[in-house]
Amino acid sequence: MSLVAIQDTFLESFSKLPKVEQKRTRKMIDLLRTQPDSNGLNLERCKGSLDSKVYSIRVSQHYRVVAIRPEHEDVTLLVWVDHHDEAYRWAERKRFDVNQKTGLLQMWTSVEKTPLTEESFDLFAAYTDIQLLELGVPEELLPLLRNMGTEAEFAQHQKVFPADVVEYLYFLIHDDPYEDVLELAQESKRAKPKKLTFAEAVSSPGASRHIAIITSDEQLTEMLDQPLDRWRTFLHPSQKELVEKSYKGPVRVLGGAGTGKTVVAMHRARQLVRTLLPKNEKVLVTTYTVTLANNIREILTTMCTAEEMERIDVQSIDSLAKEIVEKAYGIRVRRVSSDDTKVKAIWKQAVAEFGWNDEDLPFLKNEYERVIQQNGVETWEQYLDTTRVGRKKRISRAERKKIWDTIAWVRLTMEQKYLFEYTDVLRKARIWLEENPDRYTYVYRSAIVDEAQDFHPEGFKLIRALVPENNNDLFMVGDAHQRIYSRRVVLGRCGINIRGQRSKRLRINYRTTEQIRKKAMEFIQHLSFDDLDGGKDQGKDISLLAGAVPEIQNFAMAKQEKAFVVEKVKELIDTGFKPNEIAILARFNHIAEGYLKELGKHRIQAKKLSPNMTKAEAEVQCGTMHNSKGLEFRAVFLVEINEEHVPPEWVIEKMEDEEEKNEFIKQERSLIYVATTRAREKVFISSCGTPSKLLF
C-alpha cells in the first residue's frame, strides 16, 4: 500500500463540502490507498501551479482534491479539496518543501518580490539571515520578513509562512533566547541528520502538528467524521510526546489556559488503555469540577471504543471519595460547606464548651482549615509537629492543646452526624484505603488528574493511595494561574515524586487569540505562581491566533449594562454565532440569573450553566465564573465586575490577616483570568457603578 497522508488544511476544506461530495472524496481516498495505479484515479499535474509536485485528483465533475506527489517517491499528501477552479486557485502559489535545516515538511506561499523600504524597522533585526534560515524560514521569504516592522504586521502576513516557522518567530518576538528556539526548531532534524526525503519528513515527529499518515480505515473515518476537531488528529510534537511516552513514574504537565492540557489528558487516557497498560487494567480520569468531568467523559466516549471506555472511569475527585466512604463505612455522607448552619452550630457549641470567646471563632476556623486540614493532621502528636506556615499569631503548647481538643471535638461531632466537609471526605476515603490495602475495591493501575492546581493535598494523597507506584502511574496537568479553589500544594509532600524528565510545559495556546491571552495575563502578571511542587512556574505561552482586543466598559446603572449585553448578544447571533457558543459569566449566581431573565425578556434562548451541561445545548449559557472552569465558548461576557463584587467586599471585611486577604485577592484575579480565557474569539468585560479595581 502506498503512503497516503492528510494535512490539516485538507480536513478544513473537507468540512465545507456538500455531503455528497464528502462521500465521493472518501471513495477516492479509499481507491488511492488500495489501488494507487487504478485507471479510476484521475490524476494530473495542476496546471499553473508554481510547485511541480502539486497534482489534482478528480472527485466528481466539479470537485478536485489537491495532492502533493514528489518525484520518485510513493507518497501522496492530500492538502485541499474544493470546487475545480477554487482548488486550482488555492494551489497556484503554494510551495511544499522539505526544509533541510529543520527536517520538516513546510507549506508556504510564494509572494511577489518585496523591495526593502529604507526606513522600515525590522522586527527581527536582532537576528542574522543565517540565524533565521536555521529556524526554517524559506530563503525566498526572508525579504518579506525583513520588511515587518511590528508584531501586528507580522500577524497580518503570518499565513504566508510555514506554520512551524510562525511558532518559532513568535517565540523570538516574546523574547525567548535564540538558542532555545533553535533547539526546538531542529528537534526533528537531530533524529535524522542526513538529507531527508519527502516520506521521511511526512513521518517525522515534528510533522504531527499538521500531518497524519492514514494507517487504517477506522482512523480515516474518525478524521473525516469530525473534520473540524483538529485536536483529535493533529497534536503538537510536545503534546504527542506526552501522550505516547512510557514514563517511569508520576508526570506533571504545566501550561497556561488553552494550551491543550485537557486534550493531552484525554489522548493519554486512551493511549494508556490502548497500548501502555497491561490488558484489563483500569485508568481513573479525575478533575476538581463535576462539569469538566462530565465534559471529558462525553468526549472520551467519542474517542474510544466501548471496551476501552469500560477501562476508563471519569469522576470528579469529590464524588469518587464520597462513593468510597459510603461503601467502605456503610454510611450516607452529607456534604456540607463550612458556612452550613449545622456546621456553624457545632462550632458555636464548641466555643462555649471549651471556654473560648466568640471573637476567637475566626482564628479557630482558620487554624482548622489552614493548618490542620491543609496538612492532613489526624492526631495531637501530628498537630504538635506541624509548622504553622503563614500563621502570624504565636501560640503556647497549652493553647495548642486547647485548640486541638476543640477541633477534635468538632470533627467527632460532625462525623457522628454524618456531616462531611469537602476535605473530610477525601481524608476519610484515603484513611480507609491505607488501612485496608488488601480490600481495595477501587484499584486503578493509573490515574490522570486534570485541574491539578485546585486539588487539596488530601486529594493528591487519596490518589496516591488509590494507585500503586509503578510505571505510568500518575499523570497530572494543571496551571497555578487558574487556581480558584484551594491553596498551594507541594506534590512531594503528598507522596508524589516527580523527577526532572517527568516535568513538562505546554506553551501554545490553541484556544484564545493572542489579544485575549494578553489581556487575561494583564490581570495576573505581577503575581508569582507555583509549579505545584514547591518551585515557580515561569513559563510563557503564545497564541498563534489573532482577533479583536477585549472590550472593557463601565455603565452608571445595571439597566444600561444589561441593555449593552443584550444588544451585543443579538449582534453576535445575527453574525452567525450559535447561542450556545456565547456565555454570560458573573461573580454570583443571582447576577447570572438576572441576565437569564433579561435575555428571556428579549426572546433570546438562554439557560443556566450547570454541572450537567452537555455540548449539545442550544441556548446562551448564563452562569458563574467559577462554573465556567475548563469550558470554552466563542464569545464570553463578564458582567457586573463591580468593585463590591470582585472581590466580594463582605468577605474581605471579615478576613483576619493581611496574608489571608492577599491570598484571596490573588484567587479573585485568577478567577478573572480563568473566565476571560474561556473565550475563543471575543470578550466583553463590563461593570456598573464603580468597576472592580482588579480590572486595572
Ligand SMILES: Nc1ncnc2c1ncn2[C@@H]1O[C@H](COP(=O)(O)OP(=O)(O)OP(=O)(O)O)[C@@H](O)[C@H]1O
Ligand atoms: N493540537 C491541537 N490542535 C488544535 N487544537 C487544539 C490542540 N490542542 C488543543 N486544542 C484546542 O485548544 C483548546 C484548549 O484545549 P484544552 O481545553 O485541552 O486546554 P487546557 O490547557 O486544558 O485549557 P484550560 O486550562 O484553560 O482549561 C480546545 O479548543 C482544544 O480543542
